[in-house]
Amino acid sequence: MKFRFAWLPLLCAVVAQPVQAVVLNGRDYTPLAGWAAANQFHEAPDGSRERCTLTNRAAQRLTFEKNSVTAEIGGVKVALSFPVALDKSGVFFIARFDLAKTVEPLIFAPPVSVKKISTICLDPGHGGKDPGKQVGGHDEKAYTLLLADELRRQLIAAGFTVVQTRTKDKFVELSERSAVANRHNADLFVCLHFNATEAAKNEVAGPQTYCITPVGASSTEAAGRGAGHSLCAGNRVEMKSLQLAYQVHRALVKNLGASDRSVRRARFEVLCETTMPAVYIEGGYLTNPTEARKIYDANYRKQMAAAIVKGIVNYQKLTAPPLPKIKRAETNPPAATNHPK
Ligand SMILES: [Zn+2]
Numbered sequence: 001m002k003f004r005f006a007w008l009p010l011l012c013a014v015v016a017q018p019v020q021a022v023v024l025n026g027r028d029y030t031p032l033a034g035w036a037a038a039n040q041f042h043e044a045p046d047g048s049r050e051r052c053t054l055t056n057r058a059a060q061r062l063t064f065e066k067n068s069v070t071a072e073i074g075g076v077k078v079a080l081s082f083p084v085a086l087d088k089s090g091v092f093f094i095a096r097f098d099l100a101k102t103v104e105p106l107i108f109a110p111p112v113s114v115k116k117i118s119t120i121c122l123d124p125g126h127g128g129k130d131p132g133k134q135v136g137g138h139d140e141k142a143y144t145l146l147l148a149d150e151l152r153r154q155l156i157a158a159g160f161t162v163v164q165t166r167t168k169d170k171f172v173e174l175s176e177r178s179a180v181a182n183r184h185n186a187d188l189f190v191c192l193h194f195n196a197t198e199a200a201k202n203e204v205a206g207p208q209t210y211c212i213t214p215v216g217a218s219s220t221e222a223a224g225r226g227a228g229h230s231l232c233a234g235n236r237v238e239m240k241s242l243q244l245a246y247q248v249h250r251a252l253v254k255n256l257g258a259s260d261r262s263v264r265r266a267r268f269e270v271l272c273e274t275t276m277p278a279v280y281i282e283g284g285y286l287t288n289p290t291e292a293r294k295i296y297d298a299n300y301r302k303q304m305a306a307a308i309v310k311g312i313v314n315y316q317k318l319t320a321p322p323l324p325k326i327k328r329a330e331t332n333p334p335a336a337t338n339h340p341k
Pocket residue numbers: 125126132133140193194
């Protein structure tokens with residue numbers, strides 16, 4: 001294990017000595033203070049001893065909470081793979097894995113992609129003999145298709161080409177869904193679902209957006225294939241999928257004023273088998289009476305589609321190739337002239 005020392009002792013920790021990296025549950029953890037100091041972040045005290053909020057000169061804001069696997073990054077909740085730890089002397093520790101796989105890709109400039117986003121594959125969940133969630137006579141499969149149709153119209157209007165895994169009430173195998181995206185060489189894959197829960201259904205609402213689980217970690221709520229699963233096709237573009245999920249989720253939460261159910265990780269088959277950046281959106285809860293009424297409303301779905309388009313456009317801006325360098329103006333002093341003063 002590599003040891004690193006943190007030299008900013010008063011950051012999120014009331015200690016006067018350097019703090020070492022530690023191993024917790026077999027995982028390398030590093031003091032948040034040391035990471036913050038090395039990356040020009042400073043503490044923004046918020047009055048809680050169980051929370052550590054960091055900010056920088058660009059006003060980026062990160063919040064971590066004791067024992068929590070959810071961080072807040074730029075006002076959006078994002079699932080970590082391992083819980084944040086707080087020791088007895090008040091020092092916060094974060095898994096190096098989470099810094100590398102989740103935090104840093106979202107706050108530092110992503111690797112530049114030279115490929116322009118042109119074709120987007122939409123995947124309305126369920127269909128045909130598979131109704132998806134069924135709540136009060138409403139089938140999820142109908143609303144995923146209605147949302148996909150609206151989203152297709154808006155994406156085409158924004159200049160994208162769209163392919164869909166289904167355009168009618170038809171059963172499509174999971175393997176065929178990712179195959180459609182791969183065959184068309186789509187640049188992005190967007191899978192659409194709605195959610196349901198029996199527990200606390202009046203309280204639980206809001207979108208949650210999944211992207212592929214990094215190799216070596218368990219999925220959030222152990223969704224999809226298990227923790228031991230090795231590299232799948234989706235992992236080859238996992239950073240981009242995370243950035244896409246973040247941008248889409250951010251736009252959904254902000255534009256809809258919805259509860260933030262966080263960016264999450266899953267090894268759903270469609271996320272594993274697609275070869276391009278891919279997201280799986282659970283657009284809201286059919287079991288929450290207030291949210292369900294909105295989902296059944298075409299105007300709300302229009303807003304939801306507009307948010308997804310905005311997220312995609314913001315992601316595209318992040319990954320846009322840099323503008324060609326403009327030739328600098330001549331720096332030699334101008335020749336003397338005889339113009340009258
Ligand atoms: Zn579904």
